[in-house]
Amino acid sequence: MIQSLPAPLARARAHLIDVCTPAGPPVPLGGRSRRGWVRKLPYVVAALFTALLLPLTGNLLTHEYGLGFGFGLSLAVAQTVPLLVAVRRPLLAWAIAFAADLATALVLLSEPVNGEWPWPWPPMTVMGLLLLMLAAGMRERRPTLVAIWLVTGVSGAVLRSLSPERSSSNVWVTLFVVGGMLMLLAGALRERGDARRALAEQETISEAERARRTLLEERARIARELHDVVAHHMSVITVQADSAPYRLAGLPGEAREEFATIAATARESLTEMRRLLGVLRSEDASGAGGGTERAPQPGVGRIPQLVEATVRSGLPVELTMPDKLPDALPQAVDLSAYRIVQEALANVVRHAPGAETRVSVSAGDAGAGLMVLVVNAPAADRDAPPLETSGTGHGLVGMRERVRLVGGTLDTGPLPGGGFRVAARLPFTTAPEEDSVSA
Known part of the structure; x- marks a missing residue:
């Protein structure tokens, strides 16, 4: 043993x-x-x-x-x-x-x-x-x-x-002393290189985590905003299913049971959705009191007010928008168009103060959908420093997520002569499309 x-x-x-x-x-x-x-x-x-x-x-x-x-x-x-x-x-x-x-x-x-x-x-x-x-x-x-x-x-x-x-x-003494000095120098250089590589790897990991966190935060914010949209439709389904036996005379018993099942399923789905969205809302509700969550969600109809408020802040903005938009505009498209314009104007204020900006909103047929275009020239005073020299990336990430949600396309990028352009197409039929966002 x-x-x-x-x-x-x-x-x-x-x-x-x-x-x-x-x-x-x-x-x-x-x-x-x-x-x-x-x-x-x-x-x-x-x-x-x-x-x-x-x-x-x-x-x-x-x-x-x-x-x-x-x-x-x-x-x-x-x-x-x-x-x-x-x-x-x-x-x-x-x-x-x-x-x-x-x-x-x-x-x-x-x-x-x-x-x-x-x-x-x-x-x-x-x-x-x-x-x-x-x-x-x-x-x-x-x-x-x-x-x-x-x-x-x-x-x-x-x-x-x-x-x-x-x-x-004493050649052995020479080898002993010089060899020790060489190893000491080489070891110090190696440890310095290892430290620099470790720092670069940590910065890469931190950047990836920051991008992932930004994406998750934008998705959570979009999910909280879309809660009211989904809840409205589910509530309509529940009310219609509950009231169908009273509105439609002569329904057989099987049909009444079917409507009752639909109403119960809709109520159960609405409850589950509120429970899941409550997890997303819990962090913000503790600090903000939840007041903004109860406010009606804005849409395309409030874009003129948004532009007017931006003009009052000192940014020259020109709005081109038809007097009347389609009545059956999906709520997800309506909300996404407003948020895209809002974020684009906020980026202009932060990164190109005083730049001339054009906002265009137009509606085509069902295939073309709603077209949103925000183009800004270079900053009015090129020597004046921007309000922010580096962004967190939340704005463009949020735009991409909203466009992907409704199955549209997004094209963003700098202009040849300076300035920036944001162009989004939001179809009226909100079926998701693969690889629909480009930068």
């Missing part, structure tokens, strides 16, 4: 595993950059230094340190080829190269002493290890970097103590 380790040993084992585990997936160094040359640069640098250090290391070990050609070349390959691996897995590359460097230092102990040889790390070995430590600093976590730094320094000191007469230079 396997016994569990004591708590201190278990923690030490977990910490050791964490230190030896690479940080994240094997993404190439610079692979997250948007610039193509930055993504290719690590491969170019790794290939260049490998091609440079491999022959130099092999020649140094073979001719200067006296190792055989095959053995010296094999050790040179093990020391330099991991530079190519370091582009994706710096920790693994450092481990392979450092093991080869350590084996080379131990093999050189069997060679005659020559005080001119840098030992335990030849010059090419130092250069390769510095590159690998720099690559590790750009990828690995702080505990891993500290472990690499300590292992490199302690190994050099131990090897130097085994044969102090082999070299008068």
